[in-house]
Amino acid sequence: MADNYVVEMLNITKVFPGIVANDNITLQLKRGEIHALLGENGAGKSTLMSVLFGLYQPEQGEIRIDGKRVEIRDPNDANTLHIGMVHQHFKLVECFTVLDNIILGVEPNKLGFLQKKEARKKVVALSEKYGLLVDPDALVEDITVGMQQRTEILKMLYRDNEILIFDEPTAVLTPQEIHELMQIMKSLAAEGKSILFITHKLNEIMEVCDRCSVLRKGKYIGTVDIAGTSKEELSRMMVGRDVKFAVDKAPAQPKETVLKVSGLTVPSKLHHNNAVKDVSFEVRRGEIVCIAGIDGNGQTEFVYALSGLEKASAGKIELCGRDISRSTIRQRAEAGMSHIPEDRHKHGLVLDFPLEDNLVLQRYMDPRFQKGGFIQREPIRAYAEDLIGRFDIRSGQGPVTPVRSMSGGNQQKAIIAREIDLNADLLIAVQPTRGLDVGAIEYIHSQIVGQRDLGKAVLLVSLELDEVMNLSDRILVMYEGEIVGELDPKTTTVEELGLYMAGAKRNKGKEASAS
Amino acid sequence: MTFLLQQTVIYTVPLILVALAGVFAERSGIINLALEGIMIIGAFVGAWFVRIMQEGGWNEDAAQGLLLLALVVTAAAGALFSLLLSFSAVKMKADQTIGGTALNLLAPAIVLFLVNIVFQQNTLNLRYDAPSWFMLFQTDFGFERKAKLGLVGDLLLNKTYLTTYIGLLIYVVLAVILYKTRFGLRLRACGEHPQAADSVGINVYRMRYLGTSISGALAGMGGFIYALTTSNGAANGDVAGFGFLALAVMIFGNWKPLNIAIVGFLFGLLKCISACSGTLDINGDGVYLLAQIGVSTYVYNMLPYVITLVVLAFTSKKSRAPKAEGIPYDKGQR
Numbered sequence: 001m002a003d004n005y006v007v008e009m010l011n012i013t014k015v016f017p018g019i020v021a022n023d024n025i026t027l028q029l030k031r032g033e034i035h036a037l038l039g040e041n042g043a044g045k046s047t048l049m050s051v052l053f054g055l056y057q058p059e060q061g062e063i064r065i066d067g068k069r070v071e072i073r074d075p076n077d078a079n080t081l082h083i084g085m086v087h088q089h090f091k092l093v094e095c096f097t098v099l100d101n102i103i104l105g106v107e108p109n110k111l112g113f114l115q116k117k118e119a120r121k122k123v124v125a126l127s128e129k130y131g132l133l134v135d136p137d138a139l140v141e142d143i144t145v146g147m148q149q150r151t152e153i154l155k156m157l158y159r160d161n162e163i164l165i166f167d168e169p170t171a172v173l174t175p176q177e178i179h180e181l182m183q184i185m186k187s188l189a190a191e192g193k194s195i196l197f198i199t200h201k202l203n204e205i206m207e208v209c210d211r212c213s214v215l216r217k218g219k220y221i222g223t224v225d226i227a228g229t230s231k232e233e234l235s236r237m238m239v240g241r242d243v244k245f246a247v248d249k250a251p252a253q254p255k256e257t258v259l260k261v262s263g264l265t266v267p268s269k270l271h272h273n274n275a276v277k278d279v280s281f282e283v284r285r286g287e288i289v290c291i292a293g294i295d296g297n298g299q300t301e302f303v304y305a306l307s308g309l310e311k312a313s314a315g316k317i318e319l320c321g322r323d324i325s326r327s328t329i330r331q332r333a334e335a336g337m338s339h340i341p342e343d344r345h346k347h348g349l350v351l352d353f354p355l356e357d358n359l360v361l362q363r364y365m366d367p368r369f370q371k372g373g374f375i376q377r378e379p380i381r382a383y384a385e386d387l388i389g390r391f392d393i394r395s396g397q398g399p400v401t402p403v404r405s406m407s408g409g410n411q412q413k414a415i416i417a418r419e420i421d422l423n424a425d426l427l428i429a430v431q432p433t434r435g436l437d438v439g440a441i442e443y444i445h446s447q448i449v450g451q452r453d454l455g456k457a458v459l460l461v462s463l464e465l466d467e468v469m470n471l472s473d474r475i476l477v478m479y480e481g482e483i484v485g486e487l488d489p490k491t492t493t494v495e496e497l498g499l500y501m502a503g504a505k506r507n508k509g510k511e512a513s514a515s
Numbered sequence: 516m517t518f519l520l521q522q523t524v525i526y527t528v529p530l531i532l533v534a535l536a537g538v539f540a541e542r543s544g545i546i547n548l549a550l551e552g553i554m555i556i557g558a559f560v561g562a563w564f565v566r567i568m569q570e571g572g573w574n575e576d577a578a579q580g581l582l583l584l585a586l587v588v589t590a591a592a593g594a595l596f597s598l599l600l601s602f603s604a605v606k607m608k609a610d611q612t613i614g615g616t617a618l619n620l621l622a623p624a625i626v627l628f629l630v631n632i633v634f635q636q637n638t639l640n641l642r643y644d645a646p647s648w649f650m651l652f653q654t655d656f657g658f659e660r661k662a663k664l665g666l667v668g669d670l671l672l673n674k675t676y677l678t679t680y681i682g683l684l685i686y687v688v689l690a691v692i693l694y695k696t697r698f699g700l701r702l703r704a705c706g707e708h709p710q711a712a713d714s715v716g717i718n719v720y721r722m723r724y725l726g727t728s729i730s731g732a733l734a735g736m737g738g739f740i741y742a743l744t745t746s747n748g749a750a751n752g753d754v755a756g757f758g759f760l761a762l763a764v765m766i767f768g769n770w771k772p773l774n775i776a777i778v779g780f781l782f783g784l785l786k787c788i789s790a791c792s793g794t795l796d797i798n799g800d801g802v803y804l805l806a807q808i809g810v811s812t813y814v815y816n817m818l819p820y821v822i823t824l825v826v827l828a829f830t831s832k833k834s835r836a837p838k839a840e841g842i843p844y845d846k847g848q849r
Binding site: 074075076079085087089090091092093094095096100101103104105106107109112113114155 | 695696697698700701703704707708710711712713714715716717835838
């Protein structure tokens with residue numbers, strides 16, 4: 001029995017109706033190591049971790065902790081075994097203080113009455129020991145995402161957890177915060193904690209991990225030492241084929257202006273401030289302009305105002321020389337705007353409608369699809385089949401598949417097919433690859449570049465740094481509702497971009513000269 | 516003035532109690548629209564119980580003991596009735612607004628049905644006059660009948676009910692439980708972010724059953740207290756929208772006990788003015804000032820409801836309801 005393994009998950013199989021999420025997977029974690037669990041979306045990483053955390057029971061296989069076989073029936077069992085997890089979506093009560101969140105579930109008490117004094121001492125000591133600076137009395141809703149994550153880490157440390165699971169912890173952080181997190185993880189490992197790091201970001205694995213296990217489509221592919229491997233090899237293991245990291249594209253050849261935004265201001269629904277403050281820029285034919293920024297800095301509200309989902313309080317939007325500031329959403333579409341929305345379930349699709357109806361959502365009123373107000377089924381079916389073929393949208397029953405039953409990647413492809421086929425002058429793509437796997441991302445990126453090369457203007461809004469750096473021809477950084485900088489992806493670095501995104505740097509003057 | 520405040524206290528106690536009932540359900544994540552219905556059930560069960568005991572020969576000297584016992588029974592009845600709501604909301608994951616509305620329709624129907632079957636009339640009355648049995652006077656506290664107690668003394672020790680003290684005690688105890696105990700912290704977590712609570716090993720379903728049952732018990736008691744102290748203990752399947760008023764108090768009080776106490780007193784005062792305005796000159800020590808203004812009593816009757824409407828229209832935007840209330844918790848969804 002290998003005695004230096006702290007966790008062993010042996011031959012785990014977990015079946016959901018219609019799908020084998022984990023097929024005979026083995027994962028072994030050594031004490032004091034940082035072990036990456038790599039895989040695309042749907043590869044079975046989260047299922048495997050849920051099994052370890054007691055949220056699911058496996059059909060086959062066994063779990064050993066310190067060499068002893070254990071049953072983990074619920075998170076309480078996991079906690080007893082000193083297993084803790086930082087979930088991708090934080091499990092924090094926003095209107096509670098940091099301290100209350102940390103002690104929730106393991107409250108020190110006398111006859112049921114909370115005893116917070118000792119708890120506070122312990123929390124302060126832990127945060128000093130590991131450099132996790134958080135004010136224990138601050139409300140969670142008032143602190144930054146990075147601090148919320150530290151709260152989650154403190155939650156695990158407060159419970160004396162030895163095995164720490166981090167589920168995609170860097171997705172919501174700035175580059176600087178990611179760097180700090182990596183340092184924290186290293187110091188935790190140095191203290192003898194064992195860390196499971198779930199991610200699909202290869203750079204982070206290369207930087208911080210000791211070993212890496214790869215899953216693909218529910219199957220175990222292998223475990224490698226990071227010291228003896230490369231990004232290319234890891235990605236080949238993950239995807240099953242060679243993947244291009246850089247997007248293939250020729251230099252942009254911008255022509256005349258398509259979209260001109262001047263002084264756009266949008267009030268916020270959350271607070272009294274404006275969510276978007278006096279934003280001005282232009283997008284020209286044949287270029288991809290990207291609005292980068294950390295989530296929640298006004299990008300969403302900005303796109304809502306641009307697409308007509310929300311009203312701007314001031315400013316002007318011109319599309320191909322036409323003022324569309326007061327136009328309705330359909331008028332904007334007719335003026336030449338297409339929009340791949342951020343939330344594909346909320347604004348992109350009618351989930352319980354069949355695929356074909358979703359594909360004509362923007363053009364059911366075309367004479368070819370309706371006569372006297374009555375929907376013409378046959379032309380719609382034919383049109384849907386054409387798009388399905390051209391954009392390789394995969395679904396169970398073709399045009400009549402309920403969209404809800406399709407995979408995220410194919411749902412997104414459906415939206416992209418619909419919007420691109422509108423043949424509009426301006427394509428607004430908001431987080432077009434959110435939650436998609438590497439293969440789908442590659443495809444969508446090539447479609448967007450294709451639109452640019454056809455002479456369309458593309459406005460990309462993205463939170464993914466790799467996407468921002470690879471896809472765009474110009475980068476505008478949005479921070480607290482303002483454009484704080486314009487960068488050239490060819491000359492800038494991720495670090496510099498991060499400084500702008502965090503509000504540490506700004507170069508407003510440059511914007512005017514460049515456009 | 517004293518009379519007005521005495522009356523206000525009588526209205527305020529059930530109002531705060533029922534608003535607090537709403538708090539305990541909603542803080543656990545269950546919208547309890549059924550407060551009105553549970554009150555109706557509580558009022559009926561309480562009246563029936565007291566009547567049975569009176570007919571069974573309960574001694575008037577031990578009336579306060581009967582009242583205590585009745586409170587326990589009505590609390591149990593309310594909690595039991597509220598199980599219908601928590602079962603549909605937690606186990607069946609039904610829409611809580613519809614579930615609550617259904618109970619509000621069900622309660623008066625059941626009560627009227629039973630009152631008609633058992634008593635062959637539309638209203639169930641106590642065997643003996645409620646104030647003569649249950650009201651406490653200063654003589655009960657060992658003061659002379661003529662002794663002057665001052666405003667505070669009059670408020671607390673004269674023409675009052677045992678339920679007032681019990682209500683205040685319950686209020687304090689529950690407010691402390693909500694903020695100072697492990698149970699309170701966990702309950703509030705379930706109403707805000709049940710996934711977070713679940714991930715640290717708290718049984719969300721159990722907390723929601725508990726929260727709603729406490730809510731039902733409080734509303735049941737509140738219904739009985741209301742009927743006993745304001746309508747002579749009569750039960751006729753109606754508490755005049757008092758449960759909804761309590762909901763408004765809860766929202767206006769921002770789901771916080773202290774605010775609810777203040778708002779509850781305010782609304783109690785309004786409700787009291789409306790109730791007293793018709794009987795101003797009867798008691799002799801009534802509110803002459805109001806009568807002298809010469810405003811129709813209907814205006815006073817409308818006041819609490821109109822003010823509720825206006826106040827909610829202006830404050831509901833700022834109010835901060837428990838985030839997860841009304842959303843059925845599904846362990847599978849993460």
